[in-house]
Structures are given as C-alpha cells and as structure tokens.
Amino acid sequence: MQIVSSAFALTGVKESMMISLALAVVAALPRQGPYIVPVADVVKPTVSDRQNFQVPDRVRLTGLLGTRIDASTRNRLEKIDIDRLLEGYRKRPGRQSWDGEHIGKWLHAATLAWVNSGDVSLRKKLDQAVVELEKCQLPDGYLGTYLDKDRWTDWDVWAHKYNLLGLLTYIRYTGNRQPLSTCRKMGDLLCQTFGDGPGQRDLMKAGHHAGMAPGSVLEPMVLLYRATGEARYLEFCQYILRAWEQPNGPHIISRLLDRKGVNQVGNGKAYEMLSCLNGVLELYRSTGDKRLLRASINAWEDVVKNRLYITGAASSYELFQDDFNLPNNGNVGETCVTVTWIQLNTQLLRLTGEARFAEQLESVSLNQLLGAQQPDGRAWGYYVQMEGRKPYSSTLDGHCCLSSGPRGIALLSTFAVSTDPDGVVINLFNPAVAHLKLRDGSPVDVEILTRFPADGRVQVRVNNPNRRTFAVKMRDPKWNASPESGQVWKGSPDGYRVIRKTWKSGEMVEMDLSLKTRIVKGDHANAGKAAVMYGPLVLAADEALISGAKLTGFGLSNGGKPRVVSPVAAPKSRKTWSGAEVYRLNKTKTLVPFADAGITGSRYKVWIPLEDVITQNVLAGGRESYSRAGNLAESISDDDPATVAVTFNGQRADEDWFQITMPKAVTAKRFTFWHGRSFHDGGWFDTRFGKPKIQIRRTADGPWETVGELADYPVTTDREARDPRLVNNSAGFTLKLVAPVRFFAVRVVGVPSSGDNPAQNFSSCGDLQAFAK
Numbered sequence: 001m002q003i004v005s006s007a008f009a010l011t012g013v014k015e016s017m018m019i020s021l022a023l024a025v026v027a028a029l030p031r032q033g034p035y036i037v038p039v040a041d042v043v044k045p046t047v048s049d050r051q052n053f054q055v056p057d058r059v060r061l062t063g064l065l066g067t068r069i070d071a072s073t074r075n076r077l078e079k080i081d082i083d084r085l086l087e088g089y090r091k092r093p094g095r096q097s098w099d100g101e102h103i104g105k106w107l108h109a110a111t112l113a114w115v116n117s118g119d120v121s122l123r124k125k126l127d128q129a130v131v132e133l134e135k136c137q138l139p140d141g142y143l144g145t146y147l148d149k150d151r152w153t154d155w156d157v158w159a160h161k162y163n164l165l166g167l168l169t170y171i172r173y174t175g176n177r178q179p180l181s182t183c184r185k186m187g188d189l190l191c192q193t194f195g196d197g198p199g200q201r202d203l204m205k206a207g208h209h210a211g212m213a214p215g216s217v218l219e220p221m222v223l224l225y226r227a228t229g230e231a232r233y234l235e236f237c238q239y240i241l242r243a244w245e246q247p248n249g250p251h252i253i254s255r256l257l258d259r260k261g262v263n264q265v266g267n268g269k270a271y272e273m274l275s276c277l278n279g280v281l282e283l284y285r286s287t288g289d290k291r292l293l294r295a296s297i298n299a300w301e302d303v304v305k306n307r308l309y310i311t312g313a314a315s316s317y318e319l320f321q322d323d324f325n326l327p328n329n330g331n332v333g334e335t336c337v338t339v340t341w342i343q344l345n346t347q348l349l350r351l352t353g354e355a356r357f358a359e360q361l362e363s364v365s366l367n368q369l370l371g372a373q374q375p376d377g378r379a380w381g382y383y384v385q386m387e388g389r390k391p392y393s394s395t396l397d398g399h400c401c402l403s404s405g406p407r408g409i410a411l412l413s414t415f416a417v418s419t420d421p422d423g424v425v426i427n428l429f430n431p432a433v434a435h436l437k438l439r440d441g442s443p444v445d446v447e448i449l450t451r452f453p454a455d456g457r458v459q460v461r462v463n464n465p466n467r468r469t470f471a472v473k474m475r476d477p478k479w480n481a482s483p484e485s486g487q488v489w490k491g492s493p494d495g496y497r498v499i500r501k502t503w504k505s506g507e508m509v510e511m512d513l514s515l516k517t518r519i520v521k522g523d524h525a526n527a528g529k530a531a532v533m534y535g536p537l538v539l540a541a542d543e544a545l546i547s548g549a550k551l552t553g554f555g556l557s558n559g560g561k562p563r564v565v566s567p568v569a570a571p572k573s574r575k576t577w578s579g580a581e582v583y584r585l586n587k588t589k590t591l592v593p594f595a596d597a598g599i600t601g602s603r604y605k606v607w608i609p610l611e612d613v614i615t616q617n618v619l620a621g622g623r624e625s626y627s628r629a630g631n632l633a634e635s636i637s638d639d640d641p642a643t644v645a646v647t648f649n650g651q652r653a654d655e656d657w658f659q660i661t662m663p664k665a666v667t668a669k670r671f672t673f674w675h676g677r678s679f680h681d682g683g684w685f686d687t688r689f690g691k692p693k694i695q696i697r698r699t700a701d702g703p704w705e706t707v708g709e710l711a712d713y714p715v716t717t718d719r720e721a722r723d724p725r726l727v728n729n730s731a732g733f734t735l736k737l738v739a740p741v742r743f744f745a746v747r748v749v750g751v752p753s754s755g756d757n758p759a760q761n762f763s764s765c766g767d768l769q770a771f772a773k
C-alpha cells in the first residue's frame with residue numbers, strides 16, 4: 001500500500017445483504033447472560049452521565065485489545081500472590097512506605113477483569129483476598145501498613161484510598177455488601193482524624209506532593225458517600241477542597257480556574273494531581289458544582305496543548321514540566337500517569353459525551369498503555385520513554401506502575417462501546433461484541449467487525465433492535481485528515497458521526513477509514529526529526545529490525561521525496577496479536593508500532609531524524625578510559641548512548657575527560673559526543689569556562705591538542721543544566737572540522753558539574769564517535 005491520498009471515505013449504510021468476505025476476524029460470542037447488575041447507590045448522582053459506560057461483562061473485545069486484555073487477566077491478575085500483597089498489613093510496617101497501595105489497586109483491576117472474563121478462579125481469589133484484607137483492619141478502622149507511632153505521616157492515607165477504591169469496586173460488581181462495614185470504618189476514621197475542627201489533623205500534612213497524595217482520597221470518599229448515604233463523607237470531601245486551598249495546599253481548583261498550567265498546581269506531580277482530578281469529577285457528579293468540571297477541563301486542555309507526548313504519555317521525572325519540555329528519554333511517561341490520564345478522559349467522556357476525550361483515549365490506549373505492557377501481560381514498564389529500551393519488570397518492589405497498568409487495561413471494555421440518550425456510541429474501532437441497553441431499557445446487541453488497526457474498514461451490525469429508531473454514533477477520528485464524503489453519516493455537535501434510523505435486525509453500517517500515513521514533524525527539542533504514524537498508531541524504529549543494528553544513524557531520508565509506508569505482516573518476534581503488522585518505509589526500512597517496539601529488549605526511537613547519518617564510526621573497537629573511575633562504567637563506544645560512564649567518585653576535579661585510544665592511527669573530520677545522564681548532583685559539563693573540547697593525539701605518546709569545541713552543547717553552570725537538550729540529545733553534540741585529522745587517541749574534555757552537592761563534581765558520557773566525513 002502506498003500513501004493514500006484519498007484517505008477518508010465514508011461509504012454510508014450498507015444493508016444487511018452486504019457480505020463481509022474480506023473480514024478475516026469474526027468477533028467472539030458475547031458472554032451470555034445473566035449479566036451483572038451493579039449494586040445501586042443509596043444516593044443518586046446529581047449530574048447524570050451523558051455517556052453510560054458499560055459493565056465489562058457486556059462488552060467482549062477481541063483483536064488487538066482483546067489479546068492484551070486476556071494477557072493481563074491470565075498472566076498478571078490471576079497470577080498475583082495475595083500473600084505478598086498483604087504482607088505489609090499482616091506484619092506492619094511493610095517492606096517500604098507505600099507497599100500498602102498494591103492490594104487495593106489489584107482488587108480494582110481484578111474485579112473488572114473477573115466481570116469481563118467470568119473467570120471462576122479469579123472470583124475465588126478475589127473473595128479470599130477481600131476476607132484476608134478485612135482481617136488486617138485494626139479495631140479503630142485503620143487499614144494501612146504503618147506502626148501506630150508513624151500513622152498519617154507518609155503514604156498511609158494513600159493506601160486507604162486504594163483499599164476503599166478496591167473494596168467499593170468489589171462490592172459494586174459482586175453484590176457482596178459485607179465489606180461495606182470495613183469501608184465505613186475506614187471512612188469514619190478518616191473523618192474523625194482529619195479536618196479543620198479543633199484537635200483534628202491537617203490532611204495536607206499527611207503525605208507528599210503538596211498534599212495531593214493524601215488529598216486524592218477524595219475519589220473513594222465520594223463513592224463511599226453515594227454507597228452509604230452518610231452526609232459526613234460528603235462533608236469530608238468538601239473539607240478536602242478547603243484543605244487544597246490552605247496556604248500549604250496545592251490550590252488545585254483555584255489555580256486551574258485561573259487557567260494556570262498543571263505544572264503550576266501543587267508541585268506539578270502528575271500521578272497525584274490526576275488522581276485528585278478524578279476525585280474532583282466524581283464530586284462534581286454528586287454536587288453539580290460547575291467550577292469543578294471547568295477546572296478539570298482546563299487541566300485537560302493544558303495537558304493536551306502543552307504537556308502531552310505523541311504516544312499519550314505525560315510527565316518526565318514524574319512531573320508535569322514546563323511547556324513543550326518533553327524530553328525523549330530519562331524518566332519519561334510514568335505508567336501510573338498514563339492510567340490516571342486514561343481515567344480522567346473516561347470521566348470527562350462520561351460526563352460530557354464529547355468525542356475529543358474518546359480521541360485521547362484511543363491514542364493513549366493503543367500507544368502508551370499497550371507500549372508499557374509487555375505483550376504477554378506478565379510485566380510492565382515504569383517509565384516508558386520515547387527512545388531507549390522498555391524497562392519491563394514483574395516484581396512489585398518499588399514499582400507503583402506494575403499495579404496501575406492492569407487497571408488501565410481493565411477499563412478498556414467499559415468505554416470501547418457505550419450508550420447515550422441518542423443510542424449506541426462506538427468509541428474504539430476495535431472488534432467487539434456488545435450487549436447493550438438503551439436509555440429506555442430496551443436491549444440492543446452490536447457487533448463491530450473489523451481487523452482494525454490492521455485495516456480501516458469498520459462494520460457495525462445491529463442485532464435485535466425490534467424496529468426501534470435510534471442513533472449509531474462513530475467517532476470521526478482526527479487522524480483521518482481528509483474531509484468526509486459520506487452522505488449518510490451526519491455530523492453531531494459532540495464530534496461523532498451519526499446514523500439515526502429505524503433498524504432491522506442484522507442490519508449493518510460501515511465506515512471505511514483509510515489508515516493514512518502521517519509524518520509528524522517534530523518541534524522544540526525534536527526539531528529536525530519526525531514521528532511516523534499509521535492511523536492512530538505511533539510507529540518507532542527498532543534496532544532489532546534494522547539491518548546492521550545501527551539505531552544511532554537511522555533516519556527517514558529519501559532525498560526529500562514523500563515517504564511511503566506499507567504495512568506487512570509482522571515477523572514472528574512481533575506477532576503480538578493475529579493482525580500484527582510492521583511497516584516498510586520506502587521499501588527499505590522497517591518501523592513497528594510503539595506498542596510492540598523494544599519488546600525483545602532492543603532499543604527503539606519514536607522521533608527519527610529526517611536524514612540518515614550514513615557513517616561508520618572510526619572509533620569502533622578502540623580502548624576506553626576516563627579521567628576518574630566513577631560508579632557507572634558502561635561502554636562509551638557501543639553505539640548505545642543510553643549506556644553511560646560517569647566520573648562520580650565523591651571528590652572534586654578541575655577537569656574530566658572520556659577517551660578512546662586506537663590500536664593504529666585513524667582519520668576523522670566529524671566528532672560526536674552523546675551526553676550521558678544528568679543527576680541532581682551533577683553529570684553535565686559546566687560551560688562557564690567554555691564548551692567541552694575535542695582533543696587528539698597525533699602520535700601514540702604525543703601531546704594532547706585541541707581541535708575544536710562542541711559549540712552546540714547548551715549553556716550550563718555547575719549548579720544548573722535545565723536545558724532539555726541534555727536529556728534529549730539523541731543526535732549528540734558535534735564538532736565538524738574543515739579538514740580531516742589523523743590521530744591515535746581522542747577525548748572529550750570539560751569541567752564537571754556539582755549540582756546540589758558542591759563537595760564533589762562529576763560528568764557523564766554516553767558515547768564518543770568520530771566519522772570520516
């Protein structure tokens with residue numbers, strides 16, 4: 001397939017006569033009833049949802065998402081060791097300060113997964129886990145992992161938050177109300193302990209991140225209010241809003257209403273802030289206070305405009321950073337942030353019914369969420385960066401994200417297909433079978449027949465409609481830039497395409513979305529690079545699929561001509577689902593979906609230089625040495641800038657160098673230095689005394705001679721290296737000479753930095769390479 005120029009064709013209604021021979025994928029049968037009826041709230045919300053999300057047993061996803069959902073359920077949620085999750089409760093304190101969060105997060109994800117799969121053994125495990133967790137509650141209601149003397153100092157309000165969320169989810173879907181007394185006791189203890197009354201503690205002082213970590217207990221406290229009807233829980237929620245606006249609070253609502261960026265709310269910590277906003281929207285649902293919705297939408301708009309990665313990731317170093325400061329590697333894209341961002345979008349989609357939130361859900365789910373999940377579901381990445389390696393891990397120690405990832409996966413079947421006052425809403429194009437109920441209570445079964453994202457043809461078959469009149473809505477995705485030509489699908493103010501008619505059983509409608517390739521030019525720190533997209537999929541270069549395995553020099557170049565991308569069946573190593581594809585660029589280069597990039601441990605990158613760097617590093621095979629031995633001594637000539645050497649030894653030095661000595665003389669005209677890593681206490685070169693220099697030895701024992709400096713190295717001091725180019729320098733910093741030089745040894749020399757610890761200084765090197773031209 002070539003780049004398709006006539007990308008978007010809405011071909012209108014095809015009557016049920018249409019035979020879909022082309023569709024290789026047949027949707028699985030829906031889970032047969034009886035379907036679960038969630039336990040009703042004692043207090044109904046004040047604001048009713050525009051879109052009704054589904055109980056997960058009513059929507060069975062197959063294809064790409066179905067494969068990943070099954071993998072998460074079978075290989076992660078079912079395999080979890082409950083004794084490990086409860087260890088810190090049974091023998092307080094736990095192995096680390098926030099170990100208490102995992103059981104509640106598991107209960108939330110595993111309950112939704114059980115509802116979706118109907119898996120009997122998972123249900124048994126849930127029942128056992130709940131009984132065992134309840135046994136750990138202390139007589140006064142405390143259900144954290146801390147010793148009495150350390151209560152409410154760190155991450156134990158946080159653990160109560162997740163225990164409430166997990167147990168309330170379990171109660172809602174199993175119908176077993178027994179744990180509600182455990183939840184009430186937790187809620188009562190929080191209400192007694194914290195508040196602005198005499199003798200009460202300040203919630204903002206009971207945890208981290210300007211009070212956003214403990215303040216995020218808002219979400220389950222609203223749910224507890226609705227589940228019990230106890231007014232004091234709602235009053236506690238109002239107290240949390242007041243506490244946020246205290247002088248020591250994060251000022252979440254006021255700053256967002258003032259249109260401040262999310263980086264100026266609290267300390268900018270993304271996971272905790274988004275968790276608070278999910279509570280804010282839950283509270284809006286109960287109170288109808290429009291300011292809460294406005295503040296949340298302002299946050300969403302700010303993130304989308306200024307702080308979102310192309311894959312739907314947000315955060316670097318776990319914070320919302322300054323506008324467009326989106327480094328490609330380092331501690332980028334925490335998976336907890338990915339999942340809470342998904343939750344924020346689901347809340348906004350439910351409340352407003354606007355397709356723009358579904359658009360974000362598609363992007364983040366197909367790219368960043370699946371990109372963080374190991375395809376077999378066993379492991380998750382913590383920081384899943386735009387270039388580097390996937391840091392998959394399967395042990396919970398120190399790994400908040402490992403219990404967050406499955407929560408995101410478990411939510412997919414709640415929003416992929418939904419209903420609204422007009423009828424049926426298709427939010428994701430993934431193949432599915434859904435057993436829905438319209439607003440008037442009448443049942444409608446819907447099948448989505450497609451190989452998406454391997455193919456853009458999406459058919460929707462409506463079964464059992466009993467000749468009723470209602471709408472079927474499908475998202476009109478932004479990635480289809482061409483104007484729609486269909487006459488039958490009408491536009492609607494909420495951003496969906498609509499067919500409203502009286503349906504006959506088995507009737508089918510179709511949308512033909514051509515999956516046009518898009519080259520997205522990079523800006524800011526990614527200027528000179530581009531990302532390649534195929535429909536909603538972000539593609540990446542992966543060294544395991546590059547002949548010669550030279551990711552460093554990999555570019556998109558084709559002499560400035562249009563780039564042609566053709567999908568082909570994925571090789572065995574990337575066959576992560578039945579329709580898996582890789583993409584041939586200009587017939588010679590292979591790109592892979594971000595979700596499948598780096599899954600064999602290989603390096604990958606999303607932002608690809610426009611031009612190839614066609615070169616041979618003349619320093620390959622040289623001997624490496626540094627001015628001082630540090631505590632990281634990975635290779636600086638392995639064509640992998642992510643493996644670094646540092647000179648950190650706790651001492652100060654006036655100068656540092658990283659050197660490569662060749663067995664015989666070589667000739668080079670261009671030298672490239674890849675900065676390694678920056679730390680709080682140094683790692684970069686201090687340029688107040690000049691940019692880092694390149695020096696050579698023309699004879700084996702000759703004197704060092706400076707041939708030039710790395711002029712494109714950013715300006716720094718010994719204390720500060722805020723320039724994103726230092727963590728985003730996949731192109732390296734380069735010295736190009738007028739004429740080639742011949743030498744036996746070369747080194748980069750500079751003044752090391754000390755960051756926040758002036759007692760020492762050090763520098764870091766990723767790679768040093770030299771080229772003949």
Ligand SMILES: [Zn+2]
Binds near residue numbers: 400
């Ligand atoms: Zn995390």
